[in-house]
Amino acid sequence: MGVQILYIEDDRDIGKWASQDLMERGYEVVWLMNGDGAIEKAESCRLVILDVMLPGLDGFTIGQRLKKKYPGLPILMLSARTSIDDKLQGLEFADDYVTKPFHPDELAARIEVLLRRSGAHSAEPIELKHLKIFEKENRIVNCETGEEVVLTGKQFQIFTYLLQHVNHILTKEQIYEAVWGDSYIDGDKSLMVHIRYLREKIERDPANPEIIETVRGLGYRVRL
Amino acid sequence: MKNWFIFRFGRSLLSRYLLIVIVALLMVPIIITVPVSTYGLVTKVVPIDNSSQPTIYERGNVIEAKWHQQALRLDGASEQDINLEIHHLKGEYPEATMFWVDSQGYTRLEMPQQQQIPVLWTVLDAITFMKSSIASDPFTVVSFIGGGKVNAGQGFMTVQIPRDLLEDGEPYRGMPNSYYVIFGFILFIMFIVVSWLFFARFRKRLLRLQSSMTLPEGDGIPEPVIVNRHDEIGQLEDAFNHMVVQLRESMHREREEEDLRKQLIAHLSHDLRTPLTVIRSHIYSLQKERLSAHGVESLQLIDAKIHDLSGLIDNLLSYNLLTSGRYTLMTEKHDVLRLVRESAAAWYPLWEKEGFEVDVNIQEEPLVWNVDEGWFRRIVDNIFQNVVRHARSGEYIGVYNEIRQGEVAIVIADHGEGMSYPSDTKGVGIGLAIVEFLTSEMGLKLETISSSEGTRVYLYRLK
Incomplete structure (x- = not known):
């Protein structure tokens, strides 16, 4: 049903x-x-x-x-x-x-x-490239290695926020304000640093990311 | 009518000030009398040092009367009697100079001896003496012995007393002038203080009215003031309150009209869009059927036209609201580059789908303008939409910053065929009219440079 x-x-x-x-x-x-x-x-x-x-x-x-x-x-x-x-x-x-x-x-x-x-769909895991995401359990599994991907709190929040707005481009200000709950300060690099570490954990090749895509001049996007 | 006039006049500021002026004028005689009486009082309570003037005689008029009386009494008196009487009088007024002249014009007794008194009086001497004695010091009284005209011919007797030895008939004589000056000054200061108090109150009320006018409440209309007095300022306050009431009523009416218009437009929009939605639903139903290529194309065209029509309804109604002044722009400081970035992010999937090359190169530093966020997004969306609709052939959209007229401008560029090229989707320009209206309302300038190579739209702040 x-x-x-x-x-x-x-x-x-x-x-x-x-x-x-x-x-x-x-x-x-x-x-x-x-x-x-x-x-x-x-x-x-x-x-x-x-x-x-x-x-x-x-x-x-x-x-x-x-x-x-x-x-x-x-x-x-x-x-x-x-x-x-x-x-x-x-x-x-x-x-x-x-x-x-x-x-x-x-x-x-x-x-x-x-x-x-x-979270209505959270019972069913989301399949994204080589990842399987169990939203309800806050769990991400790398299907290729079978290993669980362990993320820090902020990395998980960023990734979840991108997943909630899948296929939408989110600007760095939007992500920062949603995750940190504070106004974005011009020139703040913390989001970029977190995304870099996040990519190192979830991407096959962090230099050529497939999951978290950078849209030049605009922001980031996760596409399903 | 008369009572009304008195009532009005009594409440008038002019009459009150006139009263102050009249009271000040009435004070002028007081300036004269009060110092005199107070000086007299003071000199009585604190006697003036008279050590250098031990003898003070009666007033001049008393002495004059007494001298005339003595002269009258000496009517027919012998020379000896006259001398005796004058000696007696000299004893009474030792500081006085006395002499008498007989009927022949010879000076008979002279106490003390004086050089200027001639021994034998001529008419000229008499006239000269009289002339020099009038209203001068010493005080001089000349009486015909035997008094009057009837018994003339017996000679005359004269007494001369220095005026400073006479009792002062005018108590203020000798009063220092500074006394007047001080009283005058005190009165002047009092007048100034009363006037100042009068005008200070006046000013305070005017300032209160001014602050009520310049510090409007949240709705932009001042609060009525409390009218305590019904003078000219009170009347002004009444008029101000009346104006506030009228303004409120007018604003209330305007709001009602605005709401009605908005409601009407909302209903119009709804009523026009609902059938469009139904038509569209049937297009989608038809699209699921087996159709010829021509049929599919026709459906796509109908769908596109419905989309355009929907946009047109939107624009037309917005334009109506905006230009009729029924919509207020809520301008605030915003980082407009952020708004452009967010808008471009929303359009990006469509550009991708249309195969556009997207070149977004906006500066990182914020660009803060005073804009209405919703309407600014709408301007940017309109420009992006125009690129998709009219410059699809260029397959390019660029968003960047450039300096234009000395200001940082947002540039949206395409490689389409330019604005002179006829486009199937060109409308009557209502969207452009809205954009132009909004930009000018927000103090922005929208400049379009178009050629066959493409179009560049510059959006920047007017200096």
Whole structure:
């Protein structure tokens, strides 16, 4: 059985099509046309897709209530409201905001990222080149040698953060601020040093990294 | 009407100040009388040292009356009686000079002897003597013996007393001038102090009003002031409070209008995008069907147009909001290179997919500008989007820094066919209009240099 997703959408055509597309991608979709019963249904779900303009309570209110009740439950806003104000309001509690008309592949990719970030997939190990990553157990195994890769706290945090944003390029400021929890100071080399040691531990050839890719002038990326 | 005028006048600052001026003017006679009376009082309590002037006679007018009376009493008196009486009077006023002249004009008794008194008086002597004696020192009284005109012809008797030996009929005589000066100065200082207090209060209230005007509350509108008095400043404060109320109402109305407009635009956007989403969903459903190459191409074209239309709706509504002044830019200091880097990182996968050569070479040092983060990202995204849409053929995007007009500029370059080349995806330029509007609002300059070799967009801060 696939991961269960709660989808709240009042437009019959869009709801039907999106639900079908997600089901074809292996998710189990619980589709509601308004916020009634959302709190109860969300209990068994791993992610919520929420429209904004709904009959009765709007998506912002439902989202806030859901987040209050289930703080760890990722919420993806899927709305035809595209103004910055709406996005900012939505992102106060939601984990992502996708605007309509959307590409189903983009929606699926964002759902994947959110599920990975929330640890919904953590039971299944991630296979990345010669590595097998067990997120839940904080364990990385080198499949070629069968040995476990031992990382320091910071190295593990950096690697996990990159994995949570797989396929996204993250700037050094973004990584630093997420891992160190502090503002990046211009010229700080600690991130580069940690990544160098991290590569020495996980890459086959640290001089030509395949797992943590350097994107010149921008940052780093882990690609699946 | 009359009562109203009195009421208004009584509360007027002008009338209050006029009152101060009138009181000051009324003080002028006091300046004159108070020093005199106080001097008199002081000299009585603390007697002036009179050791050098042991004899003080009555006032001049008393002596004059007494002399005239004596002269009248001597009507028909013999020379001996007159001499006797004058001797008696001399005993009373030893410091005085006395003489009498008989009807023939001969000086008969002279005490003490004086050179300027002629022995025989001519008319000229008499006139000269009288003229020199008027209002002069010594104090001189001349009385016809027998008094008056009726019994004239018996001669005249004269007494002369130095004025400083007379009792002062004017107590302030001899009072030093500094006494007046001190009183005048004290009064002047009092006037200045009262005026200063008056204006200091006045100034304090004006400053309070000024600070209320210049220190607005969070919403940018000053707080009303408390009106304690209903004078001219009170009226100004009332007018200010009235203005504050009107401003608040106006701002409230404006906010309501802004919210309504935003709501309307949000609903419009929603209502336009929802059918687009449905159309798109059907395109994806169709794409899963077996289609001819032409069918696939048509679907791709529809999809692309939906994408463009969606962007256009977005831009049109944003432009409407922005240019109607319904959207406030929240400018703050930001490292714009970081924002550019993050935006480029988000676009990178698409550039890769499109086969672009990406050359990002931005300086490490932060470049801090005062911008609205959201709208700045939007400007950069718009430029990146233009490269993808209109300069795809160049397969190149470069992001770097250069000095432009003496400022560090962000440069986004492509190797496309330039802006003059007709592009299938060219719109009416609403995106460009938004970018131009936003850059000018944030004090930035967007400069585009385009040729058949490619386009370079410079974004830099205006000096």
